[in-house]
Amino acid sequence: MTESSIRLNTIATFLTGEVIGNPDTPICGASSLTDAAAGQITFLSDRKHLSVAKATTASAMLVTQAESTIPCAQIAVPNPALAFARLVKAFFTETYSPRGISAEMHRGNHVEIGNDGSIWPFVSIADHVRIGDRVTLFPGVFIGAGSKIGDDCLLYPNVTVRERSQIGHRVIIHSGTVVGSDGFGYIQDKGVHEKMPQIGYVVIEDDVEIGANAAIDRATFGQTVIGKGTKIDNLVQIAHNVTIGEHSLIVAQAGIAGSSTLGHHTTLAGQAGVSDHVTIGDHVIVTAQTGVPRDVPPQQVVSGTPAMPHKLWLRASQTLQRLPEMYQRLRDLEKRLRALEEDRRK
Structure with a gap:
């Protein structure tokens, strides 16, 4: 996670996007379109949210094309949501820092643990387990005998x-x-x-x-x-x-x-x-x-x-909603038919 601001132009270069506005705009965080504040960057993935974007206090926004009504600097990219995800991952999430292997974990026989792991207390690893590099196992994780865990895996508690x-x-x-x-x-x-x-x-x-x-x-x-x-x-x-x-x-x-x-x-x-x-x-x-x-x-x-083709299901659903009305019409027709038959017999 970044501890200082990043120039907007640096972000644009990382995303291969085009800056609209001040390329030196400082960015120190990222947030949603509704919550982003000064110093943060957000994104507009659908023009139906343009009215929200117009009221933003964010310092920058990822867009598909320049929007003159948005009151902040912008970066134009083909897919703002995807670009935002990659941006947050690169600049605004905690970088992995190994904490080592806790003495309070249970380690079976013939267990192999790779480099730079983070094995928390009260993890239990059975016999003949192989665990790769940079794996994080939070408290309460159990790994059964003979299992294999690859590199860079993350298993949350329990x-x-x-x-x-x-x-x-x-x-x-x-x-x-x-x-x-x-x-x-x-x-x-x-x-x-x-x-x-x-x-x-x-x-x-x-x-x-x-x-x-x-x-x-x-x-x-x-x-x-x-x-x-x-x-x-x-x-x-x-x-x-x-x-x-x-x-x-x-x-x-x-x-x-x-x-x-x-x-x-x-x-x-x-x-x-x-x-x-x-x-x-x-x-x-x-x-x-x-x-x-x-x-x-x-x-x-x-x-x-x-299951049926979706378009057929839509038609069937519309018909289903009309069944009470159709049933009543059928009852009325049956009643009229009986009346006609009685008239003919007279």
Whole structure:
């Protein structure tokens, strides 16, 4: 995190943007469009917020093009939101500083810990674990036997990584999440549910981020896989033997049943549910609260339960809202028809 101001021109050079206004404007912080104050930089990603931007007290703003009505210096960039994220990461976040390995952590046998780590008190690492360089494990983290954690990973308090899990580089896991819990596998015999041993493991590839209180179950046999760059929100359930492709988004309270496969760049919106043994293609968007009982081809947007093409669901939803009116009209027509039939019989 910067301790002094940065010239606006320095920021523009970093972002490969064009300065509109005073290039020597000092910037000492960053904030949202509504909260930014003097000395801070913010961004305008959508012109529908232009009225808010006009009232800003910020010293600078990232925009897509010069806005004469905005009362501060500007930097024009193609994607202000993306540029702002990179700016904050580069200039206004804490730089990593290793704190070493606490004497109050539990360390099993044959544990390898890389360089420049930050292992806090009350971390528990089981036997035969390998941990990469610059890894941060906060208090209460448990790493099960035979697991591997890649470089530059960040595990927040009370994360559980069960045995033999394989976690790549630059993975972030938030508090309360469990990686590698037993899959929900039972065989019924004479009315009794007998547990199927869950002897597989979980693979989490590079640059994945997992929110708080998520659950990713180990495979019954083989692997449960979370692909590179995928982002998983809070309170998500991913069952045994699921495979999620690269750069996908799984939003809060979504659930994926066992042995289903999601392609690359898929999106499951909030509370979406996927049945077991379903395949969802690349670049599919499953909208909020949708239930997916069968395969979905690539490049589709689906909604509703059971899932259907989004445009069809919109039409069906409009019809559903008119059902009481349509039902009443049907009742009226039936009444008129009965009256006509009675007149004919007279």
